Amino acid sequence: GAGVSQSPSNKVTEKGKDVELRCDPISGHTALYWYRQSLGQGLEFLIYFQGNSAPDKSGLPSDRFSAERTGGSVSTLTIQRTQQEDSAVYLCASSPRVSLAGSKRPQYFGPGTRLLVL
Amino acid sequence: AQKITQTQPGMFVQEKEAVTLDCTYDTSDQSYGLFWYKQPSSGEMIFLIYQGSYDEQNATEGRYSLNFQKARKSANLVISASQLGDSAMYFCAMIGSSGYSTLTFGKGTMLLVSP
Numbered sequence: 219g220a221g222v223s224q225s226p227s228n229k230v231t232e233k234g235k236d237v238e239l240r241c242d243p244i245s246g247h248t249a250l251y252w253y254r255q256s257l258g259q260g261l262e263f264l265i266y267f268q269g270n271s272a273p274d275k276s277g278l279p280s281d282r283f284s285a286e287r288t289g290g291s292v293s294t295l296t297i298q299r300t301q302q303e304d305s306a307v308y309l310c311a312s313s314p315r316v317s318l319a320g321s322k323r324p325q326y327f328g329p330g331t332r333l334l335v336l
Numbered sequence: 337a338q339k340i341t342q343t344q345p346g347m348f349v350q351e352k353e354a355v356t357l358d359c360t361y362d363t364s365d366q367s368y369g370l371f372w373y374k375q376p377s378s379g380e381m382i383f384l385i386y387q388g389s390y391d392e393q394n395a396t397e398g399r400y401s402l403n404f405q406k407a408r409k410s411a412n413l414v415i416s417a418s419q420l421g422d423s424a425m426y427f428c429a430m431i432g433s434s435g436y437s438t439l440t441f442g443k444g445t446m447l448l449v450s451p
Contacts (some may be wrong), residue, residue, distance in 0.1 A: 251438060260427060260441035261381075277438070291358075307379060324437060326373060327381035 220244070222328035224310050230334045231300055239331045243308030251294050251311040251325055252285060260307060267293065268315075288307040300335045307332050338363045338432050340442035347447050349418045356403070357413040357445045359428030366388075367433040372402065375425040384426075387411055393396070418422040418449045 225241045245249050249268045251283045253261040263277040269285050272273035278284070282300075287293040297304055339362040349355040361370065372384040387395045391404045395402040403412040415422055425446050429439040 253439075260443045261429075261439070263440075266438055274438075288343060309379075309381065311381070322382040326383065327373075329380045330379065330404040332379070 222260075222307055222310055222312055222326055224328040224331050227329065229330045230336065232301060234299055236296065236298045237300055237333065239297075239308050239333070241293045241295070241328060243291065243293070243310070243312030244326055246270075247312035247314050248290065249313045249315055249325075250265060250287060251313075252293070252295050253309045253311065254279075255307040255309055257306070257329070263293055264308075265301075297333075297334075302335050305335045316326070322328075338365070338368075338440040340428050340430055340432055340440055340444055342442035342445050344445045345346070345443075347445055347446065349415075349449055351420060351449055351451050352417055353449065354414060354416045355418055357426050357428075357447065359411045359413065361411060361428070361430050361443060362407050362416045363409075363430065363432050365432035369431045370402070370404070371429045371431070371439065372400070372411075372413045372424075373427045374431060375427060377424070388441070404444070415447075420449050420451065423447060 225240045254263040255261050265275050267273045267284045282298045285295045291322040307329050307330040309330045311327045313323050313325045341360045349446045350361045354368050358399050368386045368389045374382045374384055385400045385402050387404045399416045401414045427444045428442045431439055
């Protein structure tokens with residue numbers, strides 16, 4: 219079946235502009251995660267959604283970042299007033315249910331959106 | 337807090353040889369899971385293998401195996417019979433039983449397979 223898809227694949231924007239990044243998870247997956255990968259770094263957790271529960275926003279780096287998930291499926295990550303340090307690859311992942319320690323529930327990742335803020 | 341350490345920024349291996357990628361972790365959780373992901377130049381993170389903290393056997397998935405040493409808190413990935421297509425970044429990650437259910441990643445190891 220289809221994997222996680224993300225759009226756009228690349229985005230170049232000017233400092234101060236707002237951007238929206240889209241993630242379409244694997245059909246039927248109830249858990250959705252956003253991560254950020256800066257150049258030469260591992261992945262940094264941003265936010266996750268599980269079903270209809272309130273999202274865990276504890277990884278968002280500032281109040282310029284927000285995300286929503288409509289209808290339990292597609293998610294949009296919005297970055298307002300972009301800064302140069304926001305330049306990174308933004309990766310979305312989904313899993314059938316929330317990942318738990320001790321259970322083999324890998325997160326399946328999309329190809330990412332490469333964001334460059336000039 | 338959880339931490340993953342990958343001490344090898346880069347590794348070289350010849351085609352058809354085996355290679356071990358190191359991963360050590362730090363956690364106070366008793367129950368946790370360890371994952372390895374591969375990230376080729378295309379950027380997508382590909383799940384390779386999983387090891388649960390209570391699993392008694394080392395995990396294996398085809399040419400991938402995980403050398404899990406719980407007392408040493410290490411979870412090294414072994415790739416047997418390397419192929420040119422194995423050239424990629426490899427990330428070790430873990431999920432614990434406290435806090436939120438997200439993965440903590442190491443900084444990765446770049447593997448280059450030469451003919």
